[in-house]
Amino acid sequence: MWVLTFMLGISILIAIYYKMNHTDSFAVKGTVDTEESTVGSRGVFPLNGEWEFYWGQLLEPEDFKNGVGAPSYMVVPGSWRKDIYGQKYPEYGCATYRLTLTNVHPGVIYGIKKQSIRIASKIYVNGKLLIQSGVVSDSVKGEDMGNTPGAAYFQADAEKIEIIIQVSSHKIFGGGIAESIYFGDQQEITSFFAKNIVHDMLPIAFSFGVAAVYLIIVLLIPGYYKKEKASVFFPMGAASLALINGTIGERIVKYILPGISAEALLNLESVVICMGILSVMMTVYHLDKKFISTLFRNLVLLTQGLFALLYMVLPAETPGIRTLFIIIDLLTLFVIEYRVFYLYIKRTALGITGIEHGLLVLVLYFIDVYCIDQMVFTRGLIGNDRMSLISSVLYIFVWVFLLTYRYHAMFKKNEELTVALLESNYNMERISNHAERSEIAFLQAQIKPHFLFNSLNSILGLCYTNPSKASELLWHLAEFLKSAFDIDTTSEFIMIESELESIRSYVFIEKTRFGKRLEVEMDIEDSLKQQRIVPLLIQPLVENAIRHGALKREEGGKVRLSIQKEEGFGVVAVYDNGPGFSPNSRTRLDRKTGNTGTEREGVGVGNIKKRLMHHYGEELHIEEQEEGVKVWFRFHLEEEDGHGKGSNCG
Incomplete structure (x- = not known):
């Protein structure tokens, strides 16, 4: 199929090509009669046909008055390779062309339009030099290349016009009058010249324009x-x-x-x-x-x-x-x-x-x-x-x-x-959220056996000595277990008050077990209790402060939980007056962030760090105090519409 299409395209182009290059011939044996119907019906017409041709001679108008030898005839336009009689000529050399126009109108201003004459030329009209392009010469040394299109105008003083063109081409092969010489009155030649310039300018402007546009596209x-x-x-x-x-x-x-x-x-x-x-x-x-x-x-x-x-x-x-x-x-x-x-x-x-x-x-x-x-x-x-x-x-x-x-x-x-990537990111986010909720559920359900065993032993002992206290302790244990096992994995956020209830139950159980050895204080700003927060950020910190801080002292210790509003953020801080970091862990303290990778972190703190960064873009700060350790972090407060600034909630 492509072969037929290709051949059809060639055929169409050849037909167009022939049509555009086919022109009538008006000159016969060096003469054009301007009154002939084929000429007179045209405003501007090409002086195509048989021109007198004198090879190897650069003849002046005066030479023709004195008489010259018999001419040959060369078809114009075209190179001087071969005349109408089949006589061949060299590619390089010089020659003179001559054409006579008859039956013109005296007093009328005419014009002559030169296109391409290779490679230097002089054009005489009625004995006067009208157009010169380059320097014609009978030798290569004297020749100066020209071949610039141009037009000239003159007034006819008789019914006959003589056009003599000297041509030399010693540097470029294929000399001669390559394109038609056009003749017409002044206005028509001027208009024709302007149209030719526009005709040639359009494809040039088109090419430059496309080049500029594509260059801008490439750069931008x-x-x-x-x-x-x-x-x-x-x-x-x-x-x-x-x-x-x-x-x-x-x-x-x-x-x-x-x-x-x-x-x-x-x-x-x-x-x-x-x-x-x-x-x-x-x-x-x-x-x-x-x-x-x-x-x-x-x-x-x-x-x-x-x-x-x-x-x-x-x-x-x-x-x-x-x-x-x-x-x-x-x-x-x-x-x-x-x-x-x-x-x-x-x-x-x-x-x-x-x-x-x-x-x-x-x-x-x-x-x-x-x-x-x-x-x-x-x-x-x-x-x-x-x-x-x-x-x-x-x-x-x-x-x-x-x-x-x-x-x-x-x-x-x-x-x-991009669509595939967005879908992939969406699926990855769903998987990540599901994994995170599963991890939270795991943390919620991570009740240590010895904690449960010790709590039940405490309740059993109180049943004989203080039944009402045993009943209260059992209620708090039930509340704590409820928060641990009543898991809503579809929710990413909970009220701070909900997490505080779990913390209070845990603290009550631990204080019942350890008595005066453990003291816990809570300083909570009331306006923050209804704020939503990622679950299990606070309770593990309180648990770690009790286990690894306060209870590490033989005489017992103190833990303080603070949740306050500072500079547009909510700030959660857990203090303990425990022994602080061991010598080994102290050397691993990160001086830039205040974070550590120590045994003081306990279970779940690494997870807290990860979730803080994911949801809030915030760090978990662990700082050694003069007495004990302070662990704190910031979280974004929800605005009135219920959406946290910079968080993923809502």
């Missing part, structure tokens, strides 16, 4: 150039093509750089061609490295870099070397295109999709059209290079479509990955 989208390295070289290619187009046709570059010489313009064009080939090669290389090997890439980088340097210093009198460079450039493009076409035909599995591969084939096809059109035009086989401009626009357009398609695919893939 974070990480885009790393993911799509082909996009980095595309702006260089688009800008190179714009500059190349600026050196052909109306030579737009000459309007931007009016002082640039024709030789410098030729060198600029050659350097830009090197840049263009490099951009094509690097763009294709980064689309998929199976297209081009690293060795070939490095070889092209070396040769094109060397060519660019040589072009900047080579004089124009080295056409042989320039021709060799052009052949190498064409071979480079051929190798790239062969690999891309071959892998496309073979349907080789690549890192790009079939659509992207097909678009790349189309891109390279338009490069071929551009190059072929320029070569055919240079040889004088066609009268203009409009197809080059059209194919350059199509080349840029398909590149943009290809890279945009890849960016869209990349964006879609990133979007899918």
